[in-house]
Structure formats: C-alpha cells, structure tokens
Amino acid sequence: MEQQPEAWMRGPVPGVEPLLMPAAHALIGAAEDVRRAAEGLSAEMLWARPGGAxxxxxxxxxxxxxxxxxxxxxxxxxxxxxxxxxxxxxQEPGNPPLDAATLLARFDAQVERALAQIRATPVDSLLEPRGIGRRQLPSNVLGLLFHAAEHTQRHTGQAVTTARIVRGLAAD
Structure with a gap:
C-alpha cells in the first residue's frame, strides 16, 4: 500500500481559507499521527508513565x-x-481506564469540530482581539487558531514518542 504524503503536501483542504490552511493541515496530520501511535495499545500501555513521563x-x-x-x-x-x-x-486514566478507541473517538471528534470552526472563520476576523483565561491575556483569532494547531502537534509528537517507548518496553 502506497503511503500518502503528509497532510500539508496534499493540497488545499476544501472550505479552508488559504491563510488558515497551515492550521488545518497541522490538525489533520495530528489526527493521523495520534491514531497510528495509539492503535493497538492496551489501556495499561496507554496510561503507562515510563521514567515518570x-x-x-x-x-x-x-x-x-x-x-x-x-x-x-x-x-x-x-x-x-x-x-x-x-x-x-x-491526567487521570479513569476507572476503568479509558481505552484507545474512546480516547481516539474524543480526539477525532474534537479535530473535526476544530476544522469546522476554521472553515467558518472569516478572514476579516483573524486580527480581532481575544482574551485568554481569567486574566484575559491578549491574543487574537489568528493567534489562537495557530496556537491550537501547534499545541496539538506538540502533544501529538509526545504521544508518538511515548508510544514507541511503551511498545519497546513491552517487547523487552
């Protein structure tokens, strides 16, 4: 089976403004990477903390x-x-611990909601100011959409790496 290019190399995402395409591509790539990393992990492996990570x-x-x-x-x-x-x-696995299917369903659903919001975001709203948290720290729509995508990518990379370590430890 031929592997697809990374999401950002597949061209435009339908309905997404060009200025927001990098955020959409990052989220699509994250969803694919998270799925590959988590599939097949038992609940015990999903919630393992190798080396305290x-x-x-x-x-x-x-x-x-x-x-x-x-x-x-x-x-x-x-x-x-x-x-x-x-x-x-x-941070809590739950009782019983959440399994991969449940976590992936939640993550995929959130990525779909994010892509819908990105599609619905008018370009002329991107620089509108937005406050973050109780202290209303300054940002804008574009900054928040970009950070949402890059923060998701950051945790995706950590999930992928930790999954490799957990699989390696299980194989030993």
Whole structure:
C-alpha cells in the first residue's frame, strides 16, 4: 500500500481559507499521527508513565481538551464548567481506564469540530482581539487558531514518542 504524503503536501483542504490552511493541515496530520501511535495499545500501555513521563493517554486527552479550550477563546467565549472538569481529569486514566478507541473517538471528534470552526472563520476576523483565561491575556483569532494547531502537534509528537517507548518496553 502506497503511503500518502503528509497532510500539508496534499493540497488545499476544501472550505479552508488559504491563510488558515497551515492550521488545518497541522490538525489533520495530528489526527493521523495520534491514531497510528495509539492503535493497538492496551489501556495499561496507554496510561503507562515510563521514567515518570506523561502517558500517551494524557497527551491524547490533553490535546483534545486544550483544542476545545483554545477554540472557545478564539470564539470569544469563557470556558464552561464542563471544560474545567475535563481539564481537571485529563491526567487521570479513569476507572476503568479509558481505552484507545474512546480516547481516539474524543480526539477525532474534537479535530473535526476544530476544522469546522476554521472553515467558518472569516478572514476579516483573524486580527480581532481575544482574551485568554481569567486574566484575559491578549491574543487574537489568528493567534489562537495557530496556537491550537501547534499545541496539538506538540502533544501529538509526545504521544508518538511515548508510544514507541511503551511498545519497546513491552517487547523487552
């Protein structure tokens, strides 16, 4: 089976403005990378913390949650009680621990919501100011969309690396 080029090399994403294409490509690539990293990992492997590092499960849960929170700020919204509750639970595997299918479904759904928001974002709104958090730290719509994509990529890379380590430790 021939492997596709990376998302950013596949051309425009339908419905996405050219200025926002890098964010869309980053999120599409992250979804593909997270899926490959997590598939086949048991719940125990997902939540393992090799050497005290954050678990694969945490990185996936946090990527989904932070994407949701950053997009709320981009819309000019305050965080909801549900978003704060999700933030508080991101590091916990749950009882029973969340499995790969559940984490991936949540992450994929959040990426789809993010892509829908990116498609719906008018170019003339990109420089509109937005406040972040209780202190209303300064940003704008473009900054938040960019940071949402790069932050997701950062945790994707950590999930991929940790998954390789966990698989390696299981094989020993």
């Amino acid at each position: 954050a678990s694969v499960g945490f990185h996936i849960a946090h990527a989904a949650g932070s994407l949701d929170r950053l997009l709320a700020y981009a819309r000019g919204e305050a965080l909801s009680p549900e978003q704060f509750a999700y933030l508080a639970a991101e």
